[in-house]
Amino acid sequence: MTPVRTPAAQSLQAALGAGVDPLGYARQLLPLHRAWSEGARIRSEVRPVIARSWKRAPGRGGESRLLPEDELAARRRGNQEMSILGQLLGDRLLPLAGQAENQLVITDGEGYILSVRGPRAVRRQSDGIGFIPGARWREADVGTNGIGTVMVDRIPIQVFGPEHAREEQHAWVCTSAPIVNPATGALAATVTLAGSFRTAHPHTLALVSATAREAEGELLRLHQLELDELRSAVDGPGGRYVLVDGHLAVAASRGFDCPARLPVPGGAAGGQRLGTRSGRHARRTGPRGMVTASRCGAGSAGTVLRPGA
Numbered sequence: 001m002t003p004v005r006t007p008a009a010q011s012l013q014a015a016l017g018a019g020v021d022p023l024g025y026a027r028q029l030l031p032l033h034r035a036w037s038e039g040a041r042i043r044s045e046v047r048p049v050i051a052r053s054w055k056r057a058p059g060r061g062g063e064s065r066l067l068p069e070d071e072l073a074a075r076r077r078g079n080q081e082m083s084i085l086g087q088l089l090g091d092r093l094l095p096l097a098g099q100a101e102n103q104l105v106i107t108d109g110e111g112y113i114l115s116v117r118g119p120r121a122v123r124r125q126s127d128g129i130g131f132i133p134g135a136r137w138r139e140a141d142v143g144t145n146g147i148g149t150v151m152v153d154r155i156p157i158q159v160f161g162p163e164h165a166r167e168e169q170h171a172w173v174c175t176s177a178p179i180v181n182p183a184t185g186a187l188a189a190t191v192t193l194a195g196s197f198r199t200a201h202p203h204t205l206a207l208v209s210a211t212a213r214e215a216e217g218e219l220l221r222l223h224q225l226e227l228d229e230l231r232s233a234v235d236g237p238g239g240r241y242v243l244v245d246g247h248l249a250v251a252a253s254r255g256f257d258c259p260a261r262l263p264v265p266g267g268a269a270g271g272q273r274l275g276t277r278s279g280r281h282a283r284r285t286g287p288r289g290m291v292t293a294s295r296c297g298a299g300s301a302g303t304v305l306r307p308g309a
Contacts, residue, residue: 012209013155013156014202015159016160016202022161022173025161049155060143079108082106085215085218089104097118101199103117103195107189113132113136143164145159146176146192154187158204172194174192179215183223188219193208226245240255
């Protein structure tokens with residue numbers, strides 16, 4: 001059985017190299033942004049990651065949806081990953097945020113900002129552009145920005161000054177990285193350090209990226225513990241079987257060469273996920289025969305998949 005692994009090392013998309021004058025670089029980018037915003041073809045000098053975003057989200061985007069306070073509170077309470085990772089992200093990044101006059105911004109997997117922490121002066125400035133808890137910052141909402149572009153490309157990215165779609169964001173640099181839950185493969189969160197474009201540095205991107213990967217490693221560690229508990233709680237049946245958790249991650253198997261997670265259990269469900277109905281057993285016919293799915297009993301989150309007779 002192949003263990004679940006965090007994604008391979010990701011390429012870093014720093015906006016400018018060490019020693020480059022941020023103000024001079026911003027002046028170089030302004031005419032490129034102006035030409036694009038006026039409908040001209042995107043120039044070759046625009047970084048590929050930004051050019052792709054400009055093509056996906058032309059113009060300023062739409063309007064960012066702001067959650068009511070009760071909905072935001074419910075999202076915070078229900079976000080299991082952030083209840084686990086919030087302390088880690090703060091410990092790793094808040095000291096740098098304070099020293100560099102940046103703020104730490106954490107979103108959920110849908111792009112809703114769950115928390116903004118950092119120097120009060122920086123937060124006052126970000127409040128003015130709607131960079132606040134409860135706001136959604138996808139590309140479709142506010143155009144090219146660190147959070148939204150990371151959500152699409154799933155790689156660490158630094159969006160600098162006039163690379164942002166909206167002019168009111170041109171004074172900012174946003175250094176963002178995705179956090180993917182290894183148990184599901186789904187985007188769990190994004191983490192961003194944001195501040196004046198004059199604070200831009202490639203080392204910031206390296207730190208944010210390393211912190212995001214550490215967070216993914218912690219989610220992986222906890223998921224492996226859950227799989228260990230599932231294996232201990234369930235007696236393996238006779239014959240061939242696969243024991244999976246609620247995310248179809250494989251906890252144990254006999255007679256099958258299994259990947260870490262089954263997008264199609266046993267390859268037998270005709271391209272559809274196989275799940276249990278109410279009761280202990282469910283049967284579904286696929287092109288390779290019958291599969292029986294048995295719940296593992298009270299108090300267990302596992303499911304046993306076996307070929308039918």
